[in-house]
Structure formats: structure tokens, C-alpha cells
Amino acid sequence: KARRHRHSHERYEEGQDEQHLRQLMLIRDLQEAVDNGELWMAYQPKVDTTTGRVCQFEALMRWRHPTLGFVPPDEFIGLAERSGNIGLLSDWMLAHVCEQLHHWKRQGHHLSVAINLSASDVIDPGLPMHITELFESYDLTPDQLALEVTESAVMQDVEAATETLMALSQMGLKIAIDDYGTGYSSLAQIKRLPVDELKIDKSFVLKIDTQQEDLTIVRSTIEMGHHLGLKIVAEGVENSASAEILSQLRCDYLQGYWISKPMPADAITGWLDEFKP
Ligand code: C2E
Ligand code: CA
Numbered sequence: 001k002a003r004r005h006r007h008s009h010e011r012y013e014e015g016q017d018e019q020h021l022r023q024l025m026l027i028r029d030l031q032e033a034v035d036n037g038e039l040w041m042a043y044q045p046k047v048d049t050t051t052g053r054v055c056q057f058e059a060l061m062r063w064r065h066p067t068l069g070f071v072p073p074d075e076f077i078g079l080a081e082r083s084g085n086i087g088l089l090s091d092w093m094l095a096h097v098c099e100q101l102h103h104w105k106r107q108g109h110h111l112s113v114a115i116n117l118s119a120s121d122v123i124d125p126g127l128p129m130h131i132t133e134l135f136e137s138y139d140l141t142p143d144q145l146a147l148e149v150t151e152s153a154v155m156q157d158v159e160a161a162t163e164t165l166m167a168l169s170q171m172g173l174k175i176a177i178d179d180y181g182t183g184y185s186s187l188a189q190i191k192r193l194p195v196d197e198l199k200i201d202k203s204f205v206l207k208i209d210t211q212q213e214d215l216t217i218v219r220s221t222i223e224m225g226h227h228l229g230l231k232i233v234a235e236g237v238e239n240s241a242s243a244e245i246l247s248q249l250r251c252d253y254l255q256g257y258w259i260s261k262p263m264p265a266d267a268i269t270g271w272l273d274e275f276k277p
């Protein structure tokens with residue numbers, strides 16, 4: 001009925017309606033996605049610039065919806081966070097990654113995986129114990145799991161986040177600040193957190209081989225980070241020129257399509273066998 005009263009904005013509003021409907025569907029279907037095996041994790045390597053070796057993989061969530069097809073994580077993770085459903089995904093992801101690490105270990109590969117945490121994960125006082133229990137069930141050691149958390153997630157509740165991260169850090173897990181440079185916190189603030197690594201956001205890295213400003217920002221971030229005792233990771237390394245520049249700047253770890261796109265778990269050991277430093 002309301003439709004009849006729409007005139008010039010009709011098309012626009014219908015686009016909005018469709019968008020809204022899609023969001024409602026995605027939120028509604030999150031639980032089924034977990035239950036029906038529609039989710040999986042893709043793994044993207046990070047390379048140590050001093051050894052040329054793969055030091056870790058980042059686990060990135062994937063969802064193929066039965067009718068909507070592939071849904072990008074930037075879309076469904078945000079929706080899950082805002083609708084209060086992210087715990088569902090985080091729990092599935094944690095258990096799934098630990099099981100995968102266990103599986104690789106049985107095949108003779110002692111691998112390390114970094115997972116992405118949401119704001120609600122990082123303020124969850126139960127997380128350290130939950131992870132301890134997973135380590136026990138899957139026979140894992142703390143060096144096998146690392147955490148990536150954005151500064152904005154931490155800043156939502158610095159006190160609670162610091163407490164959780166302290167406990168996880170004391171357990172031996174390494175913690176990285178993800179998307180570094182896109183938020184508003186200073187390195188001084190970040191240094192008060194139990195942080196081991198800065199992951200420079202790909203927006204500064206993608207064009208480092210041609211954009212002087214990006215190069216300047218990345219160079220000074222690496223220098224300041226190192227002075228504070230932090231390791232530096234660059235994400236979004238897409239070509240050899242960028243990799244070369246970042247190595248010369250003494251960036252510790254590189255990640256990006258130039259090394260590999262995220263891969264399904266069953267491709268990892270074969271890829272590692274082929275990978276030559
Ligand atoms: P992120 O943690 O910053 O992950 C990096 C994103 O950059 C990934 O996108 C990755 O596929 C992409 N990427 C990697 N190398 C390159 C490159 O060389 N060039 C370009 N252009 N892009 C590159 P993806 O997989 O679509 O993930 C998007 C975001 O979704 C992630 O950003 C992260 O914030 C979130 N996310 C993914 N999986 C999870 C998860 O399990 N839990 C949570 N809480 N968030 C997740
Ligand atoms: Ca990340």
C-alpha cells in the first residue's frame with residue numbers, strides 16, 4: 001500500500017528494501033550455516049622476510065549460502081556482530097581451526113594459525129579458559145595459535161579487552177593489532193596492551209611501490225613499531241616490487257596475493273611442499 005505513495009525515490013527505496021531483506025536473510029541463516037556445514041576456513045600464509053619461510057597462516061572465514069551463493073566475510077561478519085550472533089561464528093571457527101591444527105599435526109606438520117577476533121570475543125572473560133580447553137582436547141601448544149584484533153574492537157572496552165588479552169598473552173599466545181593505521185589510537189595507547197605485532201593495513205601497502213606517501217607512512221610505522229619492540233606484518237603485498245621494498249624497510253613478515261591467496265585447508269600441505277623460499 002505504501003508503495004503507491006512513492007514517486008521519485010521509488011527505485012532507490014526498492015534497492016534499500018532488497019538490501020535490507022538480504023541482511024535479514026543472512027542473519028536468520030547464520031545458525032543453519034553452522035549446522036549445515038556451509039562455512040569453511042581459508043588459510044593465507046605469512047612469510048618471514050629474514051628466512052624467506054612461511055611462519056604462519058591466517059584463518060579467514062568463508063560462507064557459501066545455499067541460495068545467495070558466496071557471501072563475503074566483510075558483509076556477514078559485520079552483520080553477525082551487529083545482530084549479536086558473532087559468538088556463534090567465533091565458537092565454530094575456534095573449534096574448527098583447532099581441529100584442523102590437530103589434523104595437520106597428525107600428518108607431521110606443526111603449523112601456527114592466526115585467527116581474527118571480534119570486539120565481543122576480546123571482552124569475553126571466558127575466552128582464555130575456552131582456548132585452554134581446546135588446546136587440551138586437540139593436543140595443541142600456545143605457539144600454534146595467534147590472535148588478530150583491530151584497535152577499534154579493543155577500544156570499545158579497553159579495560160575488559162586488556163584483561164582478556166593479558167590472560168591470553170600469559171598463556172603464550174601472540175597478539176597482533178590488525179588493520180593498523182585505520183583507527184585513531186596512537187602507538188602509545190597500543191603499547192599499553194599486551195601486543196606483540198602490528199599488522200599494517202593493506203590500504204597503505206597495496207600501492208607502496210608507486211605512492212610516495214604510503215611508503216613514508218609504512219616506513220615510519222615500521223621504525224616506531226620496532227623501537228617499541230613490536231614485530232611488523234604487512235598485508236596486501238601484491239607484487240615483487242612491494243615485497244622488495246618492505247624487506248628493505250625491515251618489515252618482519254609479509255602477507256598477500258604475491259605469496260598466495262587464502263587457500264582451503266586441504267591445499268595447504270601440498271602448497272607448503274612446493275613453496276621455495
Ligand atoms: P582482515 O583480517 O584484514 O583480512 C585481510 C583481508 O585481505 C582478507 O579478506 C584477505 O583475503 C584479503 N587479502 C589478503 N591478501 C591480499 C592482497 O594481497 N590484496 C588484497 N586486495 N586483499 C588481500 P577476506 O578474507 O575477505 O576477509 C575480510 C575481513 O573479514 C577480514 O579482514 C576480517 O576482518 C574479517 N574476517 C574474516 N574471517 C574472520 C573470522 O573468522 N572472524 C572474524 N571476527 N573476522 C573475520
Ligand atoms: Ca586479520
Ligand code: CA
Binds near residue numbers: 179199
Ligand atoms: Ca587486516
Ligand code: CA
Binds near residue numbers: 179
Ligand atoms: Ca580488515
